[in-house]
Amino acid sequence: MPEKLFPTTRLEAFSDGVLAVIITIMVLELKVPEQNGPAGLLKIAPILFIYFLSFTFIGIYWINHHHLIHRTEQADHRVLYSNLAFLFSASLLPFFTAYVIEKHADSFSVALYAASMIVTGITFLLLRLAVGRLLKQTGGLQPEDIATERKHYASLALYLIAIPLAHFHPYLALTAITLVTVVWIVPTAATPACPEDSTSYR
Amino acid sequence: MPEKLFPTTRLEAFSDGVLAVIITIMVLELKVPEQNGPAGLLKIAPILFIYFLSFTFIGIYWINHHHLIHRTEQADHRVLYSNLAFLFSASLLPFFTAYVIEKHADSFSVALYAASMIVTGITFLLLRLAVGRLLKQTGGLQPEDIATERKHYASLALYLIAIPLAHFHPYLALTAITLVTVVWIVPTAATPACPEDSTSYR
Amino acid sequence: MPEKLFPTTRLEAFSDGVLAVIITIMVLELKVPEQNGPAGLLKIAPILFIYFLSFTFIGIYWINHHHLIHRTEQADHRVLYSNLAFLFSASLLPFFTAYVIEKHADSFSVALYAASMIVTGITFLLLRLAVGRLLKQTGGLQPEDIATERKHYASLALYLIAIPLAHFHPYLALTAITLVTVVWIVPTAATPACPEDSTSYR
Amino acid sequence: MPEKLFPTTRLEAFSDGVLAVIITIMVLELKVPEQNGPAGLLKIAPILFIYFLSFTFIGIYWINHHHLIHRTEQADHRVLYSNLAFLFSASLLPFFTAYVIEKHADSFSVALYAASMIVTGITFLLLRLAVGRLLKQTGGLQPEDIATERKHYASLALYLIAIPLAHFHPYLALTAITLVTVVWIVPTAATPACPEDSTSYR
Numbered sequence: 001m002p003e004k005l006f007p008t009t010r011l012e013a014f015s016d017g018v019l020a021v022i023i024t025i026m027v028l029e030l031k032v033p034e035q036n037g038p039a040g041l042l043k044i045a046p047i048l049f050i051y052f053l054s055f056t057f058i059g060i061y062w063i064n065h066h067h068l069i070h071r072t073e074q075a076d077h078r079v080l081y082s083n084l085a086f087l088f089s090a091s092l093l094p095f096f097t098a099y100v101i102e103k104h105a106d107s108f109s110v111a112l113y114a115a116s117m118i119v120t121g122i123t124f125l126l127l128r129l130a131v132g133r134l135l136k137q138t139g140g141l142q143p144e145d146i147a148t149e150r151k152h153y154a155s156l157a158l159y160l161i162a163i164p165l166a167h168f169h170p171y172l173a174l175t176a177i178t179l180v181t182v183v184w185i186v187p188t189a190a191t192p193a194c195p196e197d198s199t200s201y202r
Numbered sequence: 203m204p205e206k207l208f209p210t211t212r213l214e215a216f217s218d219g220v221l222a223v224i225i226t227i228m229v230l231e232l233k234v235p236e237q238n239g240p241a242g243l244l245k246i247a248p249i250l251f252i253y254f255l256s257f258t259f260i261g262i263y264w265i266n267h268h269h270l271i272h273r274t275e276q277a278d279h280r281v282l283y284s285n286l287a288f289l290f291s292a293s294l295l296p297f298f299t300a301y302v303i304e305k306h307a308d309s310f311s312v313a314l315y316a317a318s319m320i321v322t323g324i325t326f327l328l329l330r331l332a333v334g335r336l337l338k339q340t341g342g343l344q345p346e347d348i349a350t351e352r353k354h355y356a357s358l359a360l361y362l363i364a365i366p367l368a369h370f371h372p373y374l375a376l377t378a379i380t381l382v383t384v385v386w387i388v389p390t391a392a393t394p395a396c397p398e399d400s401t402s403y404r
Numbered sequence: 405m406p407e408k409l410f411p412t413t414r415l416e417a418f419s420d421g422v423l424a425v426i427i428t429i430m431v432l433e434l435k436v437p438e439q440n441g442p443a444g445l446l447k448i449a450p451i452l453f454i455y456f457l458s459f460t461f462i463g464i465y466w467i468n469h470h471h472l473i474h475r476t477e478q479a480d481h482r483v484l485y486s487n488l489a490f491l492f493s494a495s496l497l498p499f500f501t502a503y504v505i506e507k508h509a510d511s512f513s514v515a516l517y518a519a520s521m522i523v524t525g526i527t528f529l530l531l532r533l534a535v536g537r538l539l540k541q542t543g544g545l546q547p548e549d550i551a552t553e554r555k556h557y558a559s560l561a562l563y564l565i566a567i568p569l570a571h572f573h574p575y576l577a578l579t580a581i582t583l584v585t586v587v588w589i590v591p592t593a594a595t596p597a598c599p600e601d602s603t604s605y606r
Numbered sequence: 607m608p609e610k611l612f613p614t615t616r617l618e619a620f621s622d623g624v625l626a627v628i629i630t631i632m633v634l635e636l637k638v639p640e641q642n643g644p645a646g647l648l649k650i651a652p653i654l655f656i657y658f659l660s661f662t663f664i665g666i667y668w669i670n671h672h673h674l675i676h677r678t679e680q681a682d683h684r685v686l687y688s689n690l691a692f693l694f695s696a697s698l699l700p701f702f703t704a705y706v707i708e709k710h711a712d713s714f715s716v717a718l719y720a721a722s723m724i725v726t727g728i729t730f731l732l733l734r735l736a737v738g739r740l741l742k743q744t745g746g747l748q749p750e751d752i753a754t755e756r757k758h759y760a761s762l763a764l765y766l767i768a769i770p771l772a773h774f775h776p777y778l779a780l781t782a783i784t785l786v787t788v789v790w791i792v793p794t795a796a797t798p799a800c801p802e803d804s805t806s807y808r
Contacts, residue, residue: 006268010268010272012616014264016620017218018222019623020222020421021623022229024624025631027697028230028631036709036712037714040714055697056690059693062620063686066612081387084265091226092232098234099234112243208470208471212470215417215420216466219623219626220424223424224428282467286463293428293459297431297436308440310442410673417619417622421623424626425630426630426633429630429634492662495629496636503638
């Protein structure tokens with residue numbers, strides 16, 4: 001049904017815009033410490049680290065979004081709406097980042113932070129399914145799609161473990177969340193995700 | 203008069219940028235509750251819901267904007283200025299969202315919220331008329347345009363009802379506004395809005 | 405010297421992004437009034453009007469920027485740096501808008517507001533000259549360019565008059581600034597600025 | 607290995623978006639002075655100058671980013687991740703700018719400001735190396751690349767000198783930082799960086 005689709009160029013542009021704003025306005029949550037000198041900077045080091053975690057989280061999703069939408073040149077309404085749902089849950093990350101920062105990474109705020117990452121992961125899965133459905137029709141599904149999907153499920157499991165973990169050791173939970181970030185960066189850097197020649201794209 | 207027009211690529215890019223910023227900076231209105239634990243989150247749940255409503259409102263307009271501008275490849279000054287008017291009224295939504303949140307959804311703030319949605323709807327109608335005028339010249343008007351326009355009028359009527367309703371039951375008025383959102387998501391997801399093959403677009 | 409130039413696509417994208425953020429973050433300056441009901445809204449009506457003026461100012465410059473860059477497909481470093489200078493002075497508008505709002509439109513703040521508009525106008529003239537220099541080389545200069553340039557000078561003159569005017573009657577100065585806005589919207593809506601067929605552009 | 611690459615269009619779009627937001631939200635750090643009249647403006651003049659420095663810093667990096675990515679039409683994961691690292695360190699500039707402003711340009715804050723510029727410079731070097739690695743494969747490396755790289759190292763050296771300098775004379779350190787800005791603007795404006803005909807690009 002190619003006549004029911006429309007091009008993904010504006011979907012990409014809008015998503016890039018929203019993700020760019022999300023990733024950047026989080027810096028507004030960073031408050032200059034009252035204490036002068038290195039002591040002040042040291043005091044806000046954990047806050048800088050949480051900012052780093054959130055930035056990397058959005059950055060990784062941007063790369064995945066890029067790879068996913070890159071596969072298809074057209075989108076249907078299912079893709080559009082699951083994309084909006086993904087952007088909505090991602091847009092809450094600056095808020096939940098502020099939550100962790102202002103609550104000094106207490107159990108509940110860290111659990112909430114992990115939970116918001118799970119919701120973002122689930123909406124991204126919906127987007128992945130919506131795109132996969134289109135690709136199956138046009139025969140564009142590939143083995144890597146399944147591999148990335150599996151990695152995605154593993155990340156969600158780690159975030160899920162982080163929630164009860166936050167109850168006992170909030171910083172251990174943050175370590176689990178950091179681990180997911182590391183896992184995504186390292187192997188993706190090793191294995192390319194777009195095996196087809198993409199020069200002709202766009 | 204093709205010589206009096208210019209391409210819509212930058213109109214789309216600028217509108218995408220403005221709508222992306224509008225939809226995302228609203229999250230800055232969400233304040234972390236003072237109360238610790240789930241009780242604090244529960245307290246701000248209505249605020250999160252209003253954020254959700256505003257996000258969806260802009261999201262739906264982005265999709266409609268996408269469909270509308272997609273029809274034409276060129277724009278005249280009427281389109282440019284009605285688009286600026288639409289973006290201006292949409293840009294006030296974060297302010298009126300903050301209004302509802304800070305006034306704890308009292309009658310006046312909810313009525314104002316609904317009124318701002320009506321103004322945004324009217325400016326979008328102006329944009330629709332400006333694009334429609336261009337399409338009539340080039341013969342690109344289609345039955346769906348009229349169907350969507352009718353749906354648009356129905357939404358405006360519901361927002362209009364929400365204003366006096368807010369006087370008596372602010373939450374009932376918010377329900378009416380939510381209803382419009384639901385109506386737009388559900389049937390649009392079912393019926394595609396771009397029946398022509400759009401692969402060749404751009 | 406076509407080999408010393410590069411395409412304007414990213415120049416447009418970056419400028420669109422910066423102008424979109426400028427135009428939208430100004431809404432963060434709007435504070436919800438403490439007073440409940442219509443009285444509160446009425447109290448902030450002048451603030452809303454100043455926001456409207458600033459929004460329209462950037463909107464008109466975006467349209468002019470669009471027309472200007474549209475003329476050329478390539479840019480040299482002169483264009484790049486004058487564009488950055490234009491974006492820099494435009495980026496200060498949210499600050500000077502906040503200035504007028506927080507100082508309740510006193511003489512000095514309104515004069516400063518007009519002065520910042522003049523600086524933005526001058527940097528835009530520099531950009532216009534840089535593009536004009538390129539167009540002269542490629543023979544793309546047109547009569548409308550000169551017409552718009554004249555209109556531009558007239559606007560600068562009105563802003564210049566607004567500065568001493570602000571000393572005696574701040575609101576009269578704001579009226580002069582509003583007048584410029586009206587002048588730009590009305591005739592531009594009547595006379596198109598891109599007489600060539602632009603379908604083939606990009 | 608062309609099959610392991612993907613197009614740079616979205617990399618450019620996302621980077622443009624992030625840099626546009628970074629460069630613009632810094633204006634939110636500018637606070638309207640309490641004092642009325644010209645005295646108030648004079649008081650915040652140093653703050654405006656630091657905003658100008660930060661704006662120009664990002665502006666210059668945007669131009670360099672533009673030139674760098676312009677060279678290649680495709681990117682691998684090394685490019686993607688070094689680009690994210692560059693955007694991350696650049697995104698901290700509004701925070702370190704606020705740091706300098708709120709600490710009234712004391713020794714530590716200025717040293718921190720220079721240090722953050724060095725980190726941004728280093729991540730940009732990583733990006734340059736990642737792109738250079740791709741270009742070597744496709745044979746696209748050019749003499750100017752080496753020239754710009756040398757200029758880049760010189761800038762880093764100046765920033766490095768600014769750190770101990772800040773300990774004794776913070777304003778002298780800021781002058782060194784300003785010098786780097788001037789050096790980048792002046793010769794780049796004279797010597798074009800893209801000697802090949804770029805009309806056919808994109």
